[in-house]
Amino acid sequence: MTQSKVMRVFLDTSLLLLMLDCCFSSAVSSSLYSSSCQLQRQFHLNGMHKTGDVILGGLFEIHFFSADPDLTFTSEPQQPHCYGFDIIGFRQAQTMAFAIDEINRNSNLLPNVTLGYSLYDNCIQLGIGFRAALNLVSGQEEQVTLEENCVGTPPVLGIVGDSSSTRSIAISTVIGLYRVPLVSYFATCSCLSDRQKFPSFFRTIPSDAFQVNAMIQILKHFGWTWAGLLISDDDYGVHAARSFHSDLGPAGGGCLAYTEILPWGDDPAELRRIVDVMRKSTARVVIVFAHESHMINLMKEVVRQNVTGLQWMASEAWSAAAVLQTPHLMLYLGGTLGISIRRGEIPGLRDFLLQIRPDLRHNNTDGNNMVNQFWEHTFHCRFAPPPAGWVEAGERLCTGQEVIQNVENEFFDVSDLRPEYNVYKAVYALAYALDEMLQCEPGRGPFSNNTCAHLQRLEPWQLMYYLEKVNFTTTFGDQVSFDDNGDVLPIYDIMNWVWLPDGTTKVQRVGEVKRSAFKGEELTLDEEKIFWNFESKQPPRSVCSESCPPGTRMARKKGEPVCCFDCVPCSEGKISNSTDSMECTSCPEDFWSSPQRDQCVPKRTEFLSYHEPLGICLTTTSLLGTFICVVVLGIFIHHRSTPIVRANNSELSFLLLVSLKLCFLCSLLFIGRPRPWTCQLRHAAFGISFVLCVSCILVKTMVVLAVFRASKPGGESSLKWFGAVQQRGTVLVLTSVQAAICTVWLVSASPMPHKNTQYHNDKIVYECAVGSIIGFAVLLGYIGLLAVLSCLLAFLARNLPDSFNEAKLITFSMLIFCAVWVAFVPAYISSPGKYADAVEVFAILASSFGLLVALFGPKCYIILLRPERNTKKAIMGRGIDT
Known part of the structure; x- marks a missing residue:
C-alpha cells in the first residue's frame, strides 16, 4: 500500500473512532440528566435486513462507484451517494440470505434459534465499508433507552466480508479490538494471516500465499523460469509480489523477469512504459496480480502496441472477467491460465433468487433498499419519480408485478458459483460455531469456571473460540476448517481461456491445486484440454538463459x-x-x-612401447647388436686357433662378447609396460652386464701392461699375477661387487612401477621409480669407476709396440664409453617420462656398439678380409717394421 493510501486509511479510521467515542461520551453525559441518549451520527447505507434471535452481518459490493459530497462545512455534510449497480455483488448478498434461510429451515442445525441478517453495501469504498462495519458492531438505533433490559436491534455476532483485502485489513484492525469475527469470502492478502494483528479474522478463500504457490507450481510444471510480474498498487498486489520474491529464490529454481506496479488510474505514459518493457523482455510468461479494472486499462495499451505471443497467467481477481473475454482481446489473452476460486454447487439457490420481490412499503426515495434497486436495475424502471424530466427520458414506473421468471441474465446463472460458494461456506462456518457454542453443557464449558455462553448474553469473543475449531463438510463435498491463522484448507481451480474457431470464447477448468492434511500440496493438470494461443499449439518456452548442456x-x-x-x-x-x-x-x-x-x-597411458616408432627402432637396434655379437662370437670361435684371436687371452675376448650381448639384450627390459619384475631386473641386469664387460676390458688392459713389463729384464715375475686363474678371479670379484650392490638396492628400496601424472594431466606416464637414488648412483658410480680406471690404464699402454696394439683399441673404446655415459646423466635427468627410458636405452646401445666396434672391428677385418695378416710372423713383423 502506498503512503498516501496508508494515510487515507489512517485518517478514516481515526475519524470514525473519534465519532464512536463522541457517541459514547454523549450517551454517558446525557445519562446524568435523562434515561436516554442520542447517536452522535447515523449513517444512511444501502442495506437489507431480517430479524432473528442472532444477527449476522454482511458487507458486499452492491455498487461500483460512489460520489463523495463537498466538505465545505457550511452545512451538515451529506451522505456519499452510490451508483452503478453490481448485479453479481447483489447475488453474493442474496446467497448469504439464502444460506441463513436454509439454516433456519434445518432442524438439525441451530434448532429453536432463528438467524437474522443485516447486509450492507460498501460501494467499493473504504470509508463506506467502515461506516457499515461500525453500524454492525454498535447498532444504529436513533435513540437508546437505558432500562433494565436493552431495547433495540442487537449488534451482530459475526460479519461475513469484506471482499477487498485493503478494506478487510482496515475493518479487521478496528473490530478485532472487540474480537468480533470477520469471515471474508474474497480477501486473499497473505498479510491477513498475521494472528497478532488480526486476531478475529477468518476467511473461506485461500490466501495469496497459496495462490502464489499454485502459480509457482504451474511455472515449474512447464519449465518457465523467466516470468514477468505485474501487480496492482494495493495490499493485494504488494503482498503477492513479496510472496513471489520470497518463494522464487535460488532454491526455488526460478525468478521474475521484471516487477512493475500497475497504476490505479489511466496514466498513458505509465501504461506505455509498462507495455514497452513487456514487449522488449525475453519473458514469454506474464503474471498479473491486479483487479479487473486495471487489466482493462492495461489491455488497451497492449492492443495499441500490438504485443502478442505472451502467455498470461491471471490471479483470481480477473481470471473470470467476462469483460476481457471479447473477440478482439482473445488475440492477445487467448490461452490465459488463471487461478480461480473453487467452483461449488448450492442446490436451491436459483429458486430462491426467483422468489425475490420488491418491498412496496417503501418507495425507495432514499435509495437505501437493495432489493428495490435490483428490481429497478433489472426492469429499467423506478419506484419513485426522479428529478424533473425523467418521463421525457423514456423511463417508467415500477409496479412490483413484473415477472422475474422471464428475465434471463447472469444473476440467475448459478452454474459457476465461486465467490458465492465462499459466502455460503462463511455463513455455515458461523452457524456451526454458534450451534456448537449453544450445545455446551453447563459446568463443562470452555470459559471461566467451566461456564457456557447463553443465548440471551452472547458475546462475539465467545464465538471466536468455537469458530477456530469448526470442521464440517459442505453438500458439495468440500471440507471446511480453519488453521491457527484463520485460513481455510486451500483449494483452487485452474482455468483456461479458450478461443473457439467460430470466434466465441469460453473459460474451462483444466485442473486444480489443493493442500490436503496427508498429501500436502497437489497440482493436477489435464494438459490435453489446455488451449495454447500459439502456432505450435504447445506451451511456450520462457527462460532468461537457455539450459546449459552437459559439459x-x-x-x-x-x-x-x-x-x-x-x-x-x-x-x-x-x-x-x-x-x-x-x-x-x-x-x-x-x-x-x-x-x-x-x-x-x-587416461591415456604412456610408456616406451614396442609398438611405437621409437620403441621399434630401439628394439631393432638392440637385436641387431645382439646378432652382431653372436656373429662375431661365431667368427672368433671358428678362428680361435689363429694368432689374432689367441693374442691377449682369447678366453677374455669370448667373455667380453658374451657380456656385450647381455648389454644389448638388457636394453629390451627398458621397453614395454613397466612391471614389478622388469623394474627390478632392468637395472640389475644393466649394472651387472656392464660391470662384467668393463671388468673384462680392465683385466685385458692389466694383462697388456704386465706382458710389456715382463718383456723387460727383471720383469718376468709380474706375469705370475696375471695368469688365467687370476684373470677369471678378478673378473668374478669385480662383478660380484656390483651384484652385491644390486642385491642391497633391491632389498632395501626396490624399483617399482609408478604412475606419473606430473608431466601431463590427461595421461598417465608409466615409469620405473628407482626406489633409492643412492642405490642407483652407487651402481652407475661403480661402472664409471671401472671404466675410468680402464681408460687410464689403456691410455698408459697406448704407446706400446704394435704387437700389443690392442691397448690403443681399448683406449679408444673407453673414451667412447665414458663420453656416452657422461652425456647420459644430464640427458636422463632432463628427459620426461618414456624419453628417460629411451635415453638410457640409447646410452646402453651406443656404449655397447662403441665397445663392440672399437675392440672387435679391426680384428674381424683382419680375420675376414686380410687373412695374410692373421699370422704370428705378420704380427711380429709389423712390430719389427714399426
Missing part, C-alpha cells in the same frame, strides 16, 4: 536474477553429465575428461 556449468550474471546465467565449459579434468549443472565435478585419479567434458574416460 558446462551455470555461471550467474552479476547483478541479474538467478535464472540469467552463462554456460561456462568445464575445465580440463572436470565434467558435468547433466543439464544445468551448478558445478563441474573432478574425475577420479586414473580418469580424465572427454573432449566434450561430459564424461570421464580412462
Whole structure:
C-alpha cells in the first residue's frame, strides 16, 4: 500500500473512532440528566435486513462507484451517494440470505434459534465499508433507552466480508479490538494471516500465499523460469509480489523477469512504459496480480502496441472477467491460465433468487433498499419519480408485478458459483460455531469456571473460540476448517481461456491445486484440454538463459536474477553429465575428461612401447647388436686357433662378447609396460652386464701392461699375477661387487612401477621409480669407476709396440664409453617420462656398439678380409717394421 493510501486509511479510521467515542461520551453525559441518549451520527447505507434471535452481518459490493459530497462545512455534510449497480455483488448478498434461510429451515442445525441478517453495501469504498462495519458492531438505533433490559436491534455476532483485502485489513484492525469475527469470502492478502494483528479474522478463500504457490507450481510444471510480474498498487498486489520474491529464490529454481506496479488510474505514459518493457523482455510468461479494472486499462495499451505471443497467467481477481473475454482481446489473452476460486454447487439457490420481490412499503426515495434497486436495475424502471424530466427520458414506473421468471441474465446463472460458494461456506462456518457454542453443557464449558455462553448474553469473543475449531463438510463435498491463522484448507481451480474457431470464447477448468492434511500440496493438470494461443499449439518456452548442456556449468550474471546465467565449459579434468549443472565435478585419479567434458574416460597411458616408432627402432637396434655379437662370437670361435684371436687371452675376448650381448639384450627390459619384475631386473641386469664387460676390458688392459713389463729384464715375475686363474678371479670379484650392490638396492628400496601424472594431466606416464637414488648412483658410480680406471690404464699402454696394439683399441673404446655415459646423466635427468627410458636405452646401445666396434672391428677385418695378416710372423713383423 502506498503512503498516501496508508494515510487515507489512517485518517478514516481515526475519524470514525473519534465519532464512536463522541457517541459514547454523549450517551454517558446525557445519562446524568435523562434515561436516554442520542447517536452522535447515523449513517444512511444501502442495506437489507431480517430479524432473528442472532444477527449476522454482511458487507458486499452492491455498487461500483460512489460520489463523495463537498466538505465545505457550511452545512451538515451529506451522505456519499452510490451508483452503478453490481448485479453479481447483489447475488453474493442474496446467497448469504439464502444460506441463513436454509439454516433456519434445518432442524438439525441451530434448532429453536432463528438467524437474522443485516447486509450492507460498501460501494467499493473504504470509508463506506467502515461506516457499515461500525453500524454492525454498535447498532444504529436513533435513540437508546437505558432500562433494565436493552431495547433495540442487537449488534451482530459475526460479519461475513469484506471482499477487498485493503478494506478487510482496515475493518479487521478496528473490530478485532472487540474480537468480533470477520469471515471474508474474497480477501486473499497473505498479510491477513498475521494472528497478532488480526486476531478475529477468518476467511473461506485461500490466501495469496497459496495462490502464489499454485502459480509457482504451474511455472515449474512447464519449465518457465523467466516470468514477468505485474501487480496492482494495493495490499493485494504488494503482498503477492513479496510472496513471489520470497518463494522464487535460488532454491526455488526460478525468478521474475521484471516487477512493475500497475497504476490505479489511466496514466498513458505509465501504461506505455509498462507495455514497452513487456514487449522488449525475453519473458514469454506474464503474471498479473491486479483487479479487473486495471487489466482493462492495461489491455488497451497492449492492443495499441500490438504485443502478442505472451502467455498470461491471471490471479483470481480477473481470471473470470467476462469483460476481457471479447473477440478482439482473445488475440492477445487467448490461452490465459488463471487461478480461480473453487467452483461449488448450492442446490436451491436459483429458486430462491426467483422468489425475490420488491418491498412496496417503501418507495425507495432514499435509495437505501437493495432489493428495490435490483428490481429497478433489472426492469429499467423506478419506484419513485426522479428529478424533473425523467418521463421525457423514456423511463417508467415500477409496479412490483413484473415477472422475474422471464428475465434471463447472469444473476440467475448459478452454474459457476465461486465467490458465492465462499459466502455460503462463511455463513455455515458461523452457524456451526454458534450451534456448537449453544450445545455446551453447563459446568463443562470452555470459559471461566467451566461456564457456557447463553443465548440471551452472547458475546462475539465467545464465538471466536468455537469458530477456530469448526470442521464440517459442505453438500458439495468440500471440507471446511480453519488453521491457527484463520485460513481455510486451500483449494483452487485452474482455468483456461479458450478461443473457439467460430470466434466465441469460453473459460474451462483444466485442473486444480489443493493442500490436503496427508498429501500436502497437489497440482493436477489435464494438459490435453489446455488451449495454447500459439502456432505450435504447445506451451511456450520462457527462460532468461537457455539450459546449459552437459559439459558446462551455470555461471550467474552479476547483478541479474538467478535464472540469467552463462554456460561456462568445464575445465580440463572436470565434467558435468547433466543439464544445468551448478558445478563441474573432478574425475577420479586414473580418469580424465572427454573432449566434450561430459564424461570421464580412462587416461591415456604412456610408456616406451614396442609398438611405437621409437620403441621399434630401439628394439631393432638392440637385436641387431645382439646378432652382431653372436656373429662375431661365431667368427672368433671358428678362428680361435689363429694368432689374432689367441693374442691377449682369447678366453677374455669370448667373455667380453658374451657380456656385450647381455648389454644389448638388457636394453629390451627398458621397453614395454613397466612391471614389478622388469623394474627390478632392468637395472640389475644393466649394472651387472656392464660391470662384467668393463671388468673384462680392465683385466685385458692389466694383462697388456704386465706382458710389456715382463718383456723387460727383471720383469718376468709380474706375469705370475696375471695368469688365467687370476684373470677369471678378478673378473668374478669385480662383478660380484656390483651384484652385491644390486642385491642391497633391491632389498632395501626396490624399483617399482609408478604412475606419473606430473608431466601431463590427461595421461598417465608409466615409469620405473628407482626406489633409492643412492642405490642407483652407487651402481652407475661403480661402472664409471671401472671404466675410468680402464681408460687410464689403456691410455698408459697406448704407446706400446704394435704387437700389443690392442691397448690403443681399448683406449679408444673407453673414451667412447665414458663420453656416452657422461652425456647420459644430464640427458636422463632432463628427459620426461618414456624419453628417460629411451635415453638410457640409447646410452646402453651406443656404449655397447662403441665397445663392440672399437675392440672387435679391426680384428674381424683382419680375420675376414686380410687373412695374410692373421699370422704370428705378420704380427711380429709389423712390430719389427714399426
